[in-house]
Amino acid sequence: MTDKKVWLVTGAGRGMGTEITRAALAAGHAVVATGRNAERVTTAVGAHDDLLTAALDVTDPAGVQTAVDAAVARFGRIDVLVNNAGNFYAGFFEEITPEDYQAQMETNLFGPLNVTRAVLPVMRAQRSGLVVTISSTAGIVGQEFCTAYAASKFALEGWSESLTPEVAPFGIRTMLVEPGFFRTELLTQDSTRYAEPTIADYAERTRQTVTAWTGMNGRQGGDPAKLARALVQLAGSAEPPLRWAAGVDAVGAFEQKAQQLLAQADAHRELSSSLAHDDTPANA
Ligand SMILES: NC(=O)c1ccc[n+]([C@@H]2O[C@H](COP(=O)([O-])OP(=O)(O)OC[C@H]3O[C@@H](n4cnc5c(N)ncnc54)[C@H](OP(=O)(O)O)[C@@H]3O)[C@@H](O)[C@H]2O)c1
Incomplete structure (x- = not known):
């Protein structure tokens, strides 16, 4: 390790956040590992000289600022x-x-916005930084039963992509990560909330879909420890990617969406291209 950096990770008490914290520490970085319950984070990650654990609920802007201040005070x-x-x-x-x-939006969309809003002044003052946002393949491709989750992740995609040129002049970069299915606690009742079935028309599909999703818990193909190590490697590269498909299923989702968009652009090319005012210059 030549270039020691200071990382701040949200949701580090379990799942990917724990693995990312471990991988960053193992690579020689310092980490501020945060979670709603700081003690849980300490228990999950263990003690380390370069580790600060702090309480941070992403939906609480004041608490976020306190944790960011503690990070800067320490490192x-x-x-x-x-x-x-x-x-x-x-x-x-x-x-x-x-x-x-x-x-859903408070945690998955406004949460990252709260944290980034508190961290950007620190990065601007440094004239450097990398904002990594864990999105999902559900931020690229929608699917049934996932309207709320996909809406939150699609929104993150648009936010991060638009933020990129805003902060680039200050030496700050962004990186979206779109994991496929990884074996974490996301599909447990601690992280997934199923809507109460209230409409008979959906009852049978709800039963089948909940069975399928719960059956996937613990059997997801992706290894979050491998994702974490790869993420630390990419974050340390000269050109961290703006978007990173994490997992073979994610690569497939990217390709499928790219092909779908090309086909959709092509399908009505002539009609789509015929909508300008008749008196408007062609390139306006
Ligand atoms: N696993 C996958 O297959 C997969 C795929 C695509 C994307 N992702 C994304 O990956 C990220 C990590 O999820 P995971 O798979 O590691 O799931 P996980 O094992 O369920 O972990 C979720 C983490 O988020 C934390 N969290 C939830 N609400 C929070 C809040 N208000 N403030 C602070 N922390 C909060 C949880 O903390 P508590 O312990 O306090 O609840 C927990 O540490 C998520 O953004 C998820 O959408 C996961």
């Missing part, structure tokens, strides 16, 4: 932010309550 800077914390509100659109939709 003097923040080089890599990993927006990792997230959860999954599953169900058919008509059965997910407005409150659960709000809650």
